[in-house]
């Protein structure tokens with residue numbers, strides 16, 4: 328394998344941009360075609376090595392729209408799909424909701440850790456994925472697997488928490504286990520990562536991604552207290568299991584020193600000021616980092 332293509336299907340975090348019940352400055356702008364800020368769908372990444380067969384990382388509730396707006400993912404025969412597999416990185420609704428959309432007896436492989444499979448199995452609605460067509464493969468931390476012919480990836484635990492709808496009381500934050508994973512891609516001497524949810528950046532994780540050619544990283548909030556200050560919510564980023572971009576412990580400062588070739592923020596919340604031109608987006612761009620957007624394509628060759 329010499330080339331990997333990455334296609335951001337959805338750059339926004341859970342809720343999308345605009346979020347149905349939000350009229351914050353970003354959401355209002357995303358509803359105004361003259362604002363220059365286009366609506367963005369919920370968190371998902373497509374990956375291919377040959378341009379014909381695709382693996383989808385996270386099944387966004389917007390997957391139907393994402394397929395519609397991505398010609399590479401359109402059926403090429405009467406009943407067919409270029410989507411060969413779906414890999415789940417955590418069990419939040421923005422990453423599993425789309426499984427209910429792809430239920431029309433189309434064969435594909437579904438890769439998830441046993442902790443995430445347990446969540447799917449605990450919700451009988453996911454039985455709509457007929458096992459005669461959808462083959463499950465349990466993936467193990469720190470092990471390689473192949474979601475596409477010619478593509479080897481490895482998953483690893485990143486700090487996170489259980490899915491929001493599974494929280495009982497105060498969840499353990501910064502849990503490192505099978506509930507939140509990162510994905511490592513290696514091909515032709517290049518190394519890339521997909522880490523859409525990450526609560527902190529411990530030294531081992533910084534060392535792991537140091538020198539990578541490409542990293543898609545959790546860009547949920549710019550500031551830890553951004554939702555509280557904007558009056559859109561009571562939770563901090565930390566409580567949501569997402570490290571913020573700004574601040575001395577933020578991802579911008581920490582990732583800047585890791586000699587990463589290309590860094591793209593994804594899973595960006597609708598309240599995040601980096602969606603629009605301003606000092607926050609300028610700070611991200613000054614570090615050489617990119618703000619992800621739907622349809623963004625990156626090829627590593």
Ligand code: MLT
Nearest residue numbers: 340341419420421491567
């Ligand atoms: C998150 O990433 O924090 C979740 O997607 C929240 C949610 O499920 O709405």
Ligand code: MN
Nearest residue numbers: 340341419421
């Ligand atoms: Mn999410």
Ligand code: ZN
Nearest residue numbers: 349351354597
């Ligand atoms: Zn909003």
